[in-house]
Amino acid sequence: MAIDVQNAPAFVPPTASRTPRSRLSRIGLPGLIGKVALAVMFSFPILFMFVSSLKPDQQIFGDLSGVAAFLPVGNISMDNYAxxxxxxPAARFLVNSIGVSVITVGLGVLVNSLAAFALSRMRVRGKGIILTLIIATLIIPFETLALPLVWWVNQLPSFVVDGFxxxxxxxxxxxxxxxxxPFIANAFSIYLFHQYFESIPRELxxxxxxxxxxxxxxxxxxxMPLSGPAIATVAILTFLPAWNSYLWPLMVVQTEELRPVMVGVQYFFQLNVSWGEVMAYASLITLPVVALFIAFQRSFISSIASSGVKG
Structure with missing residues (x-):
């Protein structure tokens, strides 16, 4: 094959070529200050959660009236995490959620990108109508589909391995x-891939x-090698609902060894509520999401800027 994508110049979306200085000049100093202030304001709940996870309950409530609620001062320890x-069984819940989320992301990227590729690059009769119907499913709330979906999955065959x-x-x-x-195929992921694929020259x-x-x-x-930003965006948008899933596992999972992290939150409100432990558990289940976003934030922003505005 004559085309060598690995050595060819990378396809750069039009919005990705702007330098940080040009973006700064367009935003202006007042706009930059406003964005920083907005980011700081939204970071307060996360900061409060992490700081409170290091304090006993009495100190958490005692610091609520001042700035100390956001500062790691006083009786600081890791007792709440222990x-x-x-x-x-927090370790088991974390392993379950990581496994379910990673597999859902991997299969979701593959299935949704293949569907978007067929609708974007191949000659499919009525593909505009098909894409419209796919996008239309976004208006249906999951709570409406939950009960019928429970009935359907309960009718499907399952393999059971007992020794040999x-x-x-x-x-x-x-x-x-x-x-x-049930969560591999996703209408928004198909749409996002489709829009990004449309920006890649068909001459290739x-x-x-x-x-x-x-x-x-x-x-x-x-x-796919030219769609890194779209892949990163779909990975983030698929990982978040899989990681934050609560209603569905609560309906279909009864065994404690199979439950994800979000279902574990209810354990802390059954008997004596310790808010320090609640904050510690919330911090543990928030760290993977924050780490994932920090790792892929540049690709996420690039994909939204280059494909999300196309229609």
Missing amino acids: AVFDRV NLSFSKGWLDTYQVQII DEAARMDGAGWFRIYRKII
Whole structure:
């Protein structure tokens, strides 16, 4: 194949070529100060959560009337974090959520990008109507679909492995796959991939087709390597609902060993409520989300700027 994407100049969306200085000059000093003030204001709840996780309950309530509520001062310790692991199987919940979220993200990127590629690059009759119907599903709240979905997943066959014996059973309730498979396909992810793929020149497809490349090779060798910002954005937007899932696991998962982190929050409100432990647990389950966003924030912003405004 004559096209070498690895050595070819990278495709840069029009909005990505602007330098930080030009962006700063457009925003202006008052706008920059306003954005910084807004960011600081929204960071106060997170700062309060992390600081409170290091304090006993009496000090948390005693510091609420002053600035000390946002400062790590007074009786600071890691006792609340140790108590979290004594009160709930937090490590197991974290492993479950990480596994479910990572698998959902990986399969979601693959399935949604393939669907968007077919609608964007291939000749599909009525693809405009298909894309419209896909986007229209976004207006349906999940709570409306939850009960019918529970009935459907309970009718599906499931594999049961017992030693060297393989058998079949009915229903996916109380399994890992019931937390993953219903959320792989996502209308907004398809739309976001579609919009980004539309910004990639079609001349690359035509040149690859002339060299004998099939559609899947074009998808794998050309389109996806140029779609890093879109992939990062879809990964973040898929990871967040999977990590924050509460209602669905509460309905379909009964075994404690299979529960995700969000279901574990209810453990802290059953008997004596310790707000220091609640803040410590909330801090533990917030750190992966913050780390993921910091790692992919540049690609996230680039993708939204280059594909989200296209229509």
